[in-house]
Amino acid sequence: MNEKISTDKKNSIGTKFYPVYHAAPPVGWMNDPNGFCFFNGEYHLFYQHHPYSAEWGPMHWGHMTSKNLFEWKHLPIAIAPDRFYDKDGCFSGSAIEKDGQLYLMYTGHVIPNVFRKKIHLQTQCIARSSDGINFEKFSGNPVIGNPGDHRASKYDFRDPKVWEHDGKFYAVVGSKIEEEDIGQILLFESEDLEHWNFKSIAAKATENLGYMWECPNFATIDGKEILILSPQGIEQEGIVYQNVYQSGYMVGNLNYETGIFTHEDFHLLDYGSDFYAPQITQTPDGRTILIGWLDMWYEKMPEQEDGWAGMMTVPRELRLKNGKIFSVPAKELEGLRKEKISYEKLSLTEPTKLEKISGDIGELIVDVNTGKTPAFGIELRVGEKEKTIIEYAGAEKILILNRKRSGKGPGDTREVELNPGENLTLRIYLDKSSVEIFINDGEAVMSSRIYPDESSRDIIFVPWGNSFEINSVTFYSF
Ligand code: FRU
Numbered sequence: 001m002n003e004k005i006s007t008d009k010k011n012s013i014g015t016k017f018y019p020v021y022h023a024a025p026p027v028g029w030m031n032d033p034n035g036f037c038f039f040n041g042e043y044h045l046f047y048q049h050h051p052y053s054a055e056w057g058p059m060h061w062g063h064m065t066s067k068n069l070f071e072w073k074h075l076p077i078a079i080a081p082d083r084f085y086d087k088d089g090c091f092s093g094s095a096i097e098k099d100g101q102l103y104l105m106y107t108g109h110v111i112p113n114v115f116r117k118k119i120h121l122q123t124q125c126i127a128r129s130s131d132g133i134n135f136e137k138f139s140g141n142p143v144i145g146n147p148g149d150h151r152a153s154k155y156d157f158r159d160p161k162v163w164e165h166d167g168k169f170y171a172v173v174g175s176k177i178e179e180e181d182i183g184q185i186l187l188f189e190s191e192d193l194e195h196w197n198f199k200s201i202a203a204k205a206t207e208n209l210g211y212m213w214e215c216p217n218f219a220t221i222d223g224k225e226i227l228i229l230s231p232q233g234i235e236q237e238g239i240v241y242q243n244v245y246q247s248g249y250m251v252g253n254l255n256y257e258t259g260i261f262t263h264e265d266f267h268l269l270d271y272g273s274d275f276y277a278p279q280i281t282q283t284p285d286g287r288t289i290l291i292g293w294l295d296m297w298y299e300k301m302p303e304q305e306d307g308w309a310g311m312m313t314v315p316r317e318l319r320l321k322n323g324k325i326f327s328v329p330a331k332e333l334e335g336l337r338k339e340k341i342s343y344e345k346l347s348l349t350e351p352t353k354l355e356k357i358s359g360d361i362g363e364l365i366v367d368v369n370t371g372k373t374p375a376f377g378i379e380l381r382v383g384e385k386e387k388t389i390i391e392y393a394g395a396e397k398i399l400i401l402n403r404k405r406s407g408k409g410p411g412d413t414r415e416v417e418l419n420p421g422e423n424l425t426l427r428i429y430l431d432k433s434s435v436e437i438f439i440n441d442g443e444a445v446m447s448s449r450i451y452p453d454e455s456s457r458d459i460i461f462v463p464w465g466n467s468f469e470i471n472s473v474t475f476y477s478f
Helices: 002-012 302-306 331-336
Strands: 028-039 042-050 060-066 073-079 090-098 101-110 121-129 152-165 168-177 182-190 196-204 212-221 224-232 248-255 260-263 276-282 288-293 316-321 324-329 340-348 362-369 375-382 388-393 398-402 413-417 423-431 434-439 444-449 458-463 468-476
Touching: 028 060, 028 101, 028 288, 042 090, 073 101, 073 121, 090 121, 090 212, 101 152, 152 182, 168 196, 168 224, 182 224, 196 248, 196 260, 212 276, 212 316, 224 260, 224 276, 248 324, 324 423, 324 434, 340 458, 362 375, 375 423, 388 423, 398 434, 398 444, 413 444, 458 468
Parallel strands: 028 090, 028 276, 090 152, 121 152, 152 212, 182 212
Antiparallel strands: 028 042, 042 060, 060 073, 090 101, 101 121, 152 168, 168 182, 168 212, 182 196, 212 224, 224 248, 248 260, 276 288, 288 316, 316 324, 340 468, 362 423, 362 468, 375 388, 375 458, 388 398, 398 413, 423 434, 434 444
């Protein structure tokens, strides 16, 4: 299996859409990040992986490590679907260190041969490792064989996130109420990671919050608890929830006695077209870092023609301000910066290219005086026939990411409503086939894949009112 990967490696890394500083599979398919953690002095990122083709298939856990969160080293596949309890896939899950060993907790996905219909069963399993590279599945798997609550689905029961609290282990698992199609999160507890008891239904969907909650994550940020989840089945509401599935969070409080998570409203973590199933981990210096899948289910993925599919977002640091999560690029990414070009106080009255600001990778920071600029466009990856446009409509206080003419791949727009002050700051990360926009110090983020021609590299600032007033523009080449 790993030989196959090393032979094919040459075929995908470095192909035209392959990212330079984002995590992506050396070959084959990638979806959710899994087991994101810091172990033995480096970050480990596992991921849903099908190494044999650029399509989703029986899931393995791919594995890579990094010291700086932007240079990733590919390691052998950590776990493969090779047991009776995970024969059709090692689905998503998380990692935790115990007694110097790294434990992976994942979902065993099985389509029992005796079932006439293609119905699957899902259980929770563990694997462990002393060196963080070679993993051994536990002989007592599955460690959680059924969902505990009789109304919870046995079929949709997946993606455990494990953590330790006051000397005990806890895991939240994605679930739904089978008969009613209502998403929910189940909580389990354990003394040793091997024996688990059902504790509670920690939270469940109300109104338009979906029929299935996937990929829960739980963390304490700035003294508050948050539950991150990826609901399926939320209906579009105006400009919000336009993607097929959503990822967001709820701030709240987990009562460890009752197992109930009381919480506030659900908010999205990203407003672009491609963001799903994020995972968080703590850095040794106490920051919370998130990485998500920078793709969306059932979308066209032009990189498949080069033998790979799927990539991760840049790592983002989460902070809580006024009860809301702000996401900013992890400070480690500053290590990517090479040449710096800056302009101050520009008053543009016609579409303008700025000398030395162009390229297909890099970081662009634009600080706009929105008080004096009613509307503007920033065109990225501009070529003869294509461009990706960031559009700002001051009257509606809306920022739009328009990839209708971005090149190959899906063409659509995504919008986010802002709370603008006098100024609007956009921090934009470009890689070969992606754009991520961090708005106003992380008030909102928009992430999308784009597939322009390699030669489409211009950046153009377009005034749509009488002038485009820019306080400053900085471009860092990578
Ligand atoms: C989310 C998800 C998870 C599942 C995995 C399978 O994208 O559907 O719920 O574990 O992908 O690849």
